[in-house]
Amino acid sequence: MSTQDLTESVVASFAGTSDPRLRELLDSLTRHLHDFVRETGLTGEEWERAVGFLTATGQACTDTRQEFILLSDVLGVSMLVETVHEDAGPGTESTVLGPFHMTESPVRELGADIDLTGSGEPCVVSGRVLSADGTPLPGAVLDVWQANAEGFYDVQQPDVQPPGNGRGLFTADGEGRFWFRTCVPSAYPIPTDGPVGALLRATGRHPYRPAHIHFIASAEGHVPVTTHIFVAGGDYLDSDAVFAVKESLVQDFTATDDPVLAGEFGVATPFRHARFDLVLAPR
Amino acid sequence: MSTQDLTESVVASFAGTSDPRLRELLDSLTRHLHDFVRETGLTGEEWERAVGFLTATGQACTDTRQEFILLSDVLGVSMLVETVHEDAGPGTESTVLGPFHMTESPVRELGADIDLTGSGEPCVVSGRVLSADGTPLPGAVLDVWQANAEGFYDVQQPDVQPPGNGRGLFTADGEGRFWFRTCVPSAYPIPTDGPVGALLRATGRHPYRPAHIHFIASAEGHVPVTTHIFVAGGDYLDSDAVFAVKESLVQDFTATDDPVLAGEFGVATPFRHARFDLVLAPR
The missing domain is CATH 2.60.130.10 (Aromatic compound dioxygenase)
Known part of the structure; x- marks a missing residue:
């Protein structure tokens, strides 16, 4: 299976999504995430660090602190x-x-x-x-x-x-x-x-x-x-x-x-x- | 400021990254994340739901459960x-x-x-x-x-x-x-x-x-x-x-x-x- 076939399989798996907007968002997100991995040749070790970073970001959130918004802010996404x-x-x-x-x-x-x-x-x-x-x-x-x-x-x-x-x-x-x-x-x-x-x-x-x-x-x-x-x-x-x-x-x-x-x-x-x-x- | 100028400002902010590979990853990640937002016209409400989802994913992780790996798995990223x-x-x-x-x-x-x-x-x-x-x-x-x-x-x-x-x-x-x-x-x-x-x-x-x-x-x-x-x-x-x-x-x-x-x-x-x-x- 080529990496492009894999991307298409994931996109196809969302075909049964009842909300058309959610389906649109997941299709686009999947394609961009996969393009990022392909373009950078992300390694397993880098992926593990990214998983650790995202986990720590979620766990830093409390009732009075929102670390994911902060992350979105510093990446210019907000x-x-x-x-x-x-x-x-x-x-x-x-x-x-x-x-x-x-x-x-x-x-x-x-x-x-x-x-x-x-x-x-x-x-x-x-x-x-x-x-x-x-x-x-x-x-x-x-x-x-x-x-x-x-x-x-x-x-x-x-x-x-x-x-x-x-x-x-x-x-x-x-x-x-x-x-x-x-x-x-x-x-x-x-x-x-x-x-x-x-x-x-x-x-x-x-x-x-x-x-x-x-x-x-x-x-x-x-x-x-x-x-x-x-x-x-x-x-x-x-x-x-x-x-x-x-x-x-x-x-x-x-x-x-x-x-x-x-x-x-x-x-x-x-x-x-x-x-x-x-x-x-x-x- | 156009949205493309904003993307370039964020990419430029990583110019001082000492590890060249980290800089490469952040540049690519920023461009793909921003393209995703532009392409879908992500709304503030959708962004809030996404922040809530990522936060809950981080907080579901324990010593014996890794919900971010699971997320990566079902998106085909792993x-x-x-x-x-x-x-x-x-x-x-x-x-x-x-x-x-x-x-x-x-x-x-x-x-x-x-x-x-x-x-x-x-x-x-x-x-x-x-x-x-x-x-x-x-x-x-x-x-x-x-x-x-x-x-x-x-x-x-x-x-x-x-x-x-x-x-x-x-x-x-x-x-x-x-x-x-x-x-x-x-x-x-x-x-x-x-x-x-x-x-x-x-x-x-x-x-x-x-x-x-x-x-x-x-x-x-x-x-x-x-x-x-x-x-x-x-x-x-x-x-x-x-x-x-x-x-x-x-x-x-x-x-x-x-x-x-x-x-x-x-x-x-x-x-x-x-x-x-x-x-x-x-x-």
Whole structure:
């Protein structure tokens, strides 16, 4: 039996799959996996190492850690899945979900401070949620999550951070406006104590992500968007470990000591202010 | 950024990999994974299900169960890895290792019975280990493992089977001959209570493997071979769940009541007898 005959036998074995989409995915996956093995002449020893790596990746996953998403992230697969469906329309560009959207963000009032430990440089994030034609979207929902000023998410430091630190579920006001307080995020390394960290070390890659805040914005009759905003001028914008930076998502976090603005948001001066709109495409 | 630019960025990120072979493997893997996502237009929801499937596969692995090897087996990848390196030379053809070669086979004397519970139809397996030119290989080592007559390996039934049941590590005699007693293996389903079983159900595939005995044969100065022999006339020879059947590996397990042969092997009549030679290519 030739190796091509073997591939065809495997593809044929999926002929009885009742879901046509699953069959399509398995056919394509089988062909690409087999092409990879043929093209590289993968050896039994290399295959054993790969099996060991995948097993360790699965076993590193817990309720608060998703090592397979991390693997997908560093291989650019997560970003690609986001990108292949983007229609380059007028909406805010999307980027990866990342591995830390695993707990429900607590519902918070507009203006609330999500930096519950008050550890970082004070910052206000504000803007509007708009439809593609510029119409504000009252009642739009914003799911927000970010690492603290040391670069850790709440779930990574259960002994240091209260649950929900750096997270909030906000509802835009009657004019589609949102605003909340937080600390300026900092660049941080993705977790490197597991198999993905070993992969980065073996390939000479650094594990850093540029400073960012995650958003999922959704509104009735519109396609939700999963995205980040990145802090302009920060490190690693050109070499994000997970390939998630898009130029349109880089935002100024402007230093300000404007007392009127400070009063409006109920913060002390000086503070940093990121102001941007999230634009959703109608369904 | 186009999706092709993204792929090139990921490939470029591996430029600093010190091991050139690892870099080659990651480059090819990245291109094929990305092509798969582009070709199928994989959605975020499908990607999430795939991440969940891979995570569950890793977490189903234990000291006595290797679900990722099983996944590789049912996708034909294990068989392909064996096949791409086969030079179609004069040696015994290889086939998959399978997921049950996970404990050390106990050292046994030639002629020993590896069916420790005496549950199956008595059988003698005998033959010679030869070099490609027909020269016997004294001292060749045979690692043998098989399921019991009910189709389970010792590690799958720790409460029923003693450790090492169905397993033996034999050394060929001064003329390269080997012989041992066992029971006739039966067809059996691969484990279906994990993610791989769910995949088989979703694709309408049966989980059965035709009856077989595993071998790894090795001898000084020769390339070891990992293979099975399959019981001629058995079920599923045309639809092995792991695609491992090669015609040359199907062997007669002849029913015999020859008292001379029975005396030679120290068994009662009637018994079944599989006789074949294992041929190794010189290094």
